[in-house]
Amino acid sequence: MPTRITHVGDPAGATRRLKVEGTLTLADAELLEGICNELCAQADPCISVDLADITFLDSESASVLCRLKGRGISLDGLDLFVRKVVELAEENGDA
Amino acid sequence: MYESARKVETQPSSQQYRTLLEVSEAIVFNRELSALFKDLAGLLHRVARFDYLWLNLHDGAGDSLHLHVIEATDPATSAAPLPAQDLAMWVWQNQRPVVTSITSQAEQWPDYYQWAQQLGMNSLCVLPLTTAGRRLGSLGFGCKQPGAYDSREVDFLRLVANQVAVAVDNALNYERALAAQQQLSRERDRLGLLLEISESIASHRDLGEMFRDLGQRLPGIVPFDYINLLLHDPEREVMRLHFLVAPESSTIRPGMELPVDETSAGLVWKTQQPFMVEDVTAETRFPKLMSQLRENAIQSYCTVPLTSALRRLGAMSFGSLRRRIYQEPEINFMRQVARQVAVAVDNVLHDESARSAQEQLTHERDRMRLLLEVNNAVVSHLDLDELFTAVSACLRKVIQHDSSGLVLCDQETGWFRVHVLHFARNESFIEEGRIESDGCMKSPAAVAVSTRKPAVFGEEDLKAMAAESPCAQYALAEGVKAFCSVPLLSHDRALGALTVARCEEETFGPKDIELLSEVVKQIAIAVENAQAYREISELKDKLAKEKLYLEEEVRTEYSFAEIVGHSETLKRTLKAVETVAPTDSVVLIQGETGTGKELIARAIHNLSARRERTLVKLNCAAIPSGLLESELFGHEKGAFTGAIERRIGRFEVAHKGTLFLDEVGDIPLELQPKLLRVLQEQEFERLGSSRTVRTDVRLIAATNRDLAQMVADNQFRADLYYRLNVFPVRIPPLRERPEDIPLLVAYFVQHHARRLNKRIESIPEEAMNALQRHTWAGNVRELENFVERAVIVTRGTRLQISLAELKAETVANVSDKITPPVRLVSMEEMERTHIEEVLRHTGGQVGGAGGAAEILGLPVSTLRSRMKKLGIRFSR
16 A cells, blocks of 8 residues: 555644655655644644554655654654554664 | 665565474464574574674663573684674664675675674675564674675565564563563562461460471571661660571571670661661671671571551561672562561560560469468467468469478567478477567578568578578478568568578579568568567466465465564574565475464565565465466467466566465476476467467575475485575574574564454563473464464453463474474484584574584584585585
């Protein structure tokens, strides 16, 4: 399943929310990182990434997620597998 | 002065009257002048004295007298010279007799007297010879006795002369009548001959026969030893000898040619005037012709124009071995003959022209009919084999031949392929070869392809090629003696060639080649259409197959890129995958069942340059062995019972892509050579087809069996094994990478929970530990199945695992799965198997820490020696 990144609107407007669906590989993860960078460049950034509908991610994209997490971006909706992969990436210090 | 005869009053004697009466009778009985004169002399001797009697006749046209006949008493004097005319002319002019002695008037008529003197005459009596109507000449009497003629005798002789005049007049009239009659007779003969010639011309359609007939008839009128007929060739500006009647020894032959200006026939053709040579030996004109005539001893030669009312055709010549034989009458007659012959020649030429036009029309009709039939075949057959059968049926109707064939070229590879259909036995023959760009062909069938021109071969040419051309050998074996190959050209591209062969000596002529060249234009279009149709049809089949594969891919639950694990063992395998993927090498994936061999194959394909094309899969163990060949290579319609339509195989579908053959160890031994050929030559034939299909496929094979052992047991071909084992990739079993189990479990839980619409957030640690301890003989597939069952039974967000089931399975695994079935083997085999197993475990490492020697407790050198003895070749 291809990756889909959606900017989800927040009625309060306090948080910028990005929803990621499908299989996440390095190229798409870097695209996600680029989008986050753009949002961060705007004033008062508060960004969360919803990963609940990720079906698969590889270790390289997990490293990118670790980087985002390290920059204060919130990673939400991690299922068992995604969480495990991200943890492994953190353990390996891939970020 | 001269002495005139005196008038004598005396009457003739009775003797003289009797003589006159006899003279009169002689005149009545003798029409011929010489005979008359002879009789006359005999009669007159009785009554007149004379030694010579002669007759001078006026020539009528000129003003002269000619001695006509002379009679002498002495025969020796009959050859006396011509008497001078002076005296005779005087008598003729004055109509008076002259009686004289030689001596008295010698001065007045000196020539006459000289002649008389030579003959010994001393008396002369010359009398006018005149009838009532005309003066004929003179009658002379000469006597050796002087003064022989007195007046009385002269009077009598005048009476005689009158009688003789009547007789001569009669005789001359008779001679003229006779000459006229003879002339008429000749004219009648000539006209008769002309009529015969005319009839001969009408009765002969063949010019040669007519001319020979002419040669037999003509000599009756015009003598000749040679007669020939030369026609003008306007294209080459020569006179060509067409027909000849001549002695056998003649060096002049039909077919000889001379330029118009170098032969008398050319001159006659130009001027339309006859040409005559009275003496060939002295003739200086037309040296070449005269030389030929002299070679054949021809002395007289004559040429007359051969011209019809419509055109100048040439000339007719005739020659004789005798000199100066031809005069104007002969020439005129031959001109008349030539006019008749010209009509015949003109007729024949028109007839030939009409026949030629008719033949051309027939040929054109046949050609158009054939082209129409070929065209019908072209539009009604899109299959190459059917098309060729239809075209050969058309060809048989118009060109005599015993077999025909079609050579087709593969533009990409430069290979040609010969199909021959033998009519007699309906056998087919195939030859393949490469089209050489230098035109130096090894096959007669493909010469036309190389040179792009029709090529004709005889038996000797085929023999010269037989050493290198199976096609030539086949043709010779079939008794072929003439072979023709015509290129199929389309848009300046050689598609192939049409070939026809004969078992007869008769070679293929320009007309055959012209017709075949027309036919191949149609066939070229048909071949191009058929090839396009075949290509479209194959692409259609391929697309349909690919669609099926892609639909299957879509239905697949997992993306094959999703290889889950982080163990070093798995990483080593993935490193090997990364290494081999970009190459086009054959990969042999080895791993136990359920380890994910297909996943690895997909990863190799996705990392290769072929990723944009299809990965085609085939599980060799899942297809009945009888159908495996068809599944791999495809089949033609009717190839076997149930083959109701053509089907392309996996190798064709995977063209330019990757073919993954799972369970390759299950391929039957009899099919292995064909698989080996594809791997080595990249070509194969569909079942039931003789057409070689070329393919560009990367092969990834996988097996859970020990192929090396199978080779040792003669269950697998060694050559195929070596060809497959170019780059072995080993996938570790799950028991060798237990650290990957938590990640795999998490992945499967998440996957199946989502599918079953459940939310599972945690896995008990105890359960996870148990899962990691389990041996998983069925590897990842078994683990997934177990997790799926757990997800199904789980209520709530915590995964519920039946530890009892896991333990029971562990026991079952130990007893059923891990323990291999017992097979009684020799110690040596057991040893070999064990060493190989250890080597597989160490990834081929023999020495060093963790190497096979350390595990087996043997020195490295001992292990290597043992491996060599047991024939174990194992590399990393």
